[in-house]
Amino acid sequence: MSSNVAFTSIKGINTVNSIVKKLIPKWKDGLHEIQLFCIPKILNLEDVFAIEATGGGKSALFGIPVLVHLEISQNLSLYPKFTVPICSDPIGVVVTPTKGLASNIVKQLKKNFNIDAFAYTSENLSAKRKAGANIIKEITSCQYHIICVDPEHLCEWEWYLISNASLFCQNLIFACAEKGHVINEWGLSFQPLFQHIGSFFCGRFPSNISVFLMTATMQPGPPLISICTTLGFSGSRFHLIHQSNERPNTKIIVHTLTSAIGGTEFPQLIPYLNQQRKTVIHVRTIDLGYRIFMFLFKLTPASLNPLRRMRMYNSLASESYNEKTIELLDSDPRCQIVIATKALSLGIHAEELRDSIAVGTADTQDNEKQDGGHAGRKEGVIARRIIFTTTTELNKVDKIVKASGEVLVAAVLKVKQTTKAKKEMKRPLDPAKIVFLSEQFCRVACENVIYDNPPIETSRMDCIQANRPIPCDLCSSRYHILETEFPPSSDETALPPFILPETTTKKRKLRKKANKLKENELEEAKLALITYEEQLYAEEQLVAPHCYHPRSLYFPKALRDAIAVELLKIKSQAMLNVILASNEWSFIESQGSNLFELISSLQTTLLSRCRKSKPKKSTKKSSEVSELLDGLSDVDEFVESTLPAERAPLVPAKNQPHTKRQPRRPQQSLAQAESYYACPVAKSY
Known part of the structure; x- marks a missing residue:
């Protein structure tokens, strides 16, 4: 009698690969490297921490296990017996930080794997209630194979009921934390519920499931240890799969903003946008995004509708509008620009994006890296990651680096960041971001050091030494490499260039030459x-x-x-x-x-006339003195006959003060008054 097969064995891996090739014809070569490492371990109900570059195929980690269970359960005779139970209605729970990411995952699962999924968001719940559907019954009866939910909804009573349903727990094969780096970043600041994801997985879900986490940005040391502790990753069931998050097809460029980030004009964007490449502009606030939108709106040629060329993506827009924005980026050749907040930066995919522009840096280096990963996901495309920072921020970075003594994250962490009043900063700069912005050698090598990317032999080299397809701006400058030509995303006639803004600075009047006549x-x-x-x-x-x-x-x-x-x-x-x-x-x-x-x-x-020096402009004080002297000189011009012979007598002044009022006479008695008014008074003429 043959023994059961583990999914992590050679036979198990080959079985998984054959199922993938059978069910997904466009994946002729089967699973990618990161998928071959992780998916068999997830199927074997082991815990996985997967670190891989954006666009590296991590999303397949919660789609392929479901397909494998469905295929084996429907064709038991074609496959060997495995060491873990095979579910006929496999279920996976994916915790996402944003509703946009949840909706995007559901859409991609249906498109790529034909898997039914549900985004457990407020909008979808309201729609289900209006339709009279019982969403708890639908989930617990295994109508959806993947449920995407945020930490806020996990705390509700409905998920207590869902996690207590026996059929749901029997078919649950994994629980995943997507974009796991936000567990620390958000959980320690404005959203503490992210810190309780691991507690929910361990306390409410069965212990014989796979718990895994996916992210493209995870720094070694304390951040990694903190997240592993939160999720309970330890022992032989836990596997850390660390691949490089480097994007070789992306050119990194850092500029200093020449205009105020709080202003209404951003002329440095125009040269990049006029290259007619599909672009996402990342901003920290909706207000900044609106100002950029209005600036570009005014410069859009009349031949093209600006509302078709540019769209905004943020949490205030409806879910349907945001989904339409991503759809138009991939399908409409005249939709070129998306101005987005953090709502887009976490896992929203648009294959046609070529450039990622950040106006102002993100809060952390992890977010900055995530933003830049949206461009160049399509195979064979050379992308750009352009970062516009401010002079104020660079001055702060220089000050901190000088205080630290060396440009390392560990050294910067020891520096106490204070304000001008010597008070501790409420929101200190991210140490990894300080190291990146102060880099003077190679941007790519700097990020490889921050994230400890393998292989160490080449990842620490500059772009030319490591033979990268496209060098960063520092390497291009140091090696005197001419600017690479970046082709447009579509036909040049589809996107007419923006009108160049007029310079608002006052032009200096040209100094008249000495040999030029007036x-x-x-x-x-x-x-x-x-x-x-x-x-x-x-x-x-x-x-x-x-x-x-x-x-x-x-x-x-x-x-x-x-x-x-x-x-x-x-x-x-x-x-x-x-x-x-x-x-x-x-x-x-x-x-x-x-x-x-x-x-x-x-x-x-003419020359003799010009040589006569012009009188200098007198100050107010000197002009008053000259007027006084002129007045004194005029005294001698008076004729003697005009002076009076004798002094005129003084005339009584008419503006003398009023005489003091006499005090009131004492009040008369009644007898005195009667005697006074009884006597006749003589009239004087």
Whole structure:
């Protein structure tokens, strides 16, 4: 009797590969390297921590196990018996950080593997309730093979009921934490529920399932140990699969913003966008994304609808709108730009993206790396990852690096980041991001050191030494490599270039040259030459060779204007003769010297006028003093007869203060009043 086969054995791996080739015809070569390492271990109910570059095929880790169980359960006679039970209705639970990622996973599972999945989001739950469906019954009866859920919903009463359902637990084969690096990043800051994912897996799900985590950005040391502790990864059942997250087909470029990140103009984006490549612009806030959208909206040519060319992707937009945005990126040649917040950066896939532009750096180096991984997922495409940082941030980075003494994450961690008031910063800069922004040798090699990417022999080399397909900006500059031509995403006629913005800086007035006449001086010179033309005609009209020529040919207006413009440049008779000869003037021999004398006299007059220095602008105080002196000097000009012989008598002033009010008389008694008013009062005339 033959013994049962483990999925991790050679026979088990070959069986899995044969099933993949059978069910997915476009995968002619079977599983990729990272998939061959991880999927047999997941099927063998072992715990896996998978680190692989974005676009490396990690999403197949929760699709292929379901297909394998379904295929073997339906054709038991074709395959050997395995050491683990085979489920006829296999189920996997995937915890996602965003609802956009959950919806994207469901869509990709249906498209690539024909697997029914459900995104456990508020919108979908509301739709199910409106339709009168019981979603708990649907999940526990195994109608969906994959359920994508966020940590907030895991804490609800419904998931207590789901995890207690016996049929659900019997068919549950794995639980996955997608984008596992956010367990630390979000769990330790604004979303502590991410720290409890491992507790839920261990406490509510059966112990005989595979728990695995996937991410493209995981730094070695404390971050890795912390996440492993949170998920309970330990012992012989746990496997760390660490592949390089380097993207050889992506050029890394770092620029300093020349415009304010809080402003409304971003002219540095235009040269990249005018290369007509499908681009995602990553921003930290919706406000910044809106300002970039309006800037590009105003510069879009009238021949193309800007609302078709540009779209925004953020958490405030509806789920259907965001899904349509990703769909248009891949299908519509006129949809070029998506301005996105962090909602897009976590696992949303669009194959046609060519460039990733970050306006302002992300919070952490892990997020920055995730953002850059969206471009160049299509095979054979050369992508770009462009980062625009601010001068303020670079100054902070330089200050911290100088304090640390060396450019290493461990050294930067020891530096206490403070504000100008010497208070501890509430949101200190990420140490890995500080190391990346301060790099002066090779951007790719720097990231390989941060993430400890294998193989060590070549990953620490610069782009030229490691023979990478496309060098970073630092290596291109150091080796004097010309800029590589990046082809557009579609036909050039489909995306007309943006209108170049006008520079808002004030243009300096060009300083007038010393040999250039002012307008009034030019008019004066022309009048003098007209007077000379009259004298010339009077002298030469009777001379035999010229007597039949019209007057306009004696001293043409074009020649007069040419001499007037070049008046101060004519320093000799020879220079004048060159101008006269080029205009074919017939009187060079007879009148050349006279004309040069006139020009010399005009030059002397104009230059002597210019030499008179202009009075300097007086200050307010000096002008007041000069006015006072002018007033004093005017005293001597008065004529004596105008002065009065005698002093006029003083006139009583009319603006004297009122006399003090007399005090009120004492009140009369009643008897005094009666006697007073009884006596007749004599009238005075």
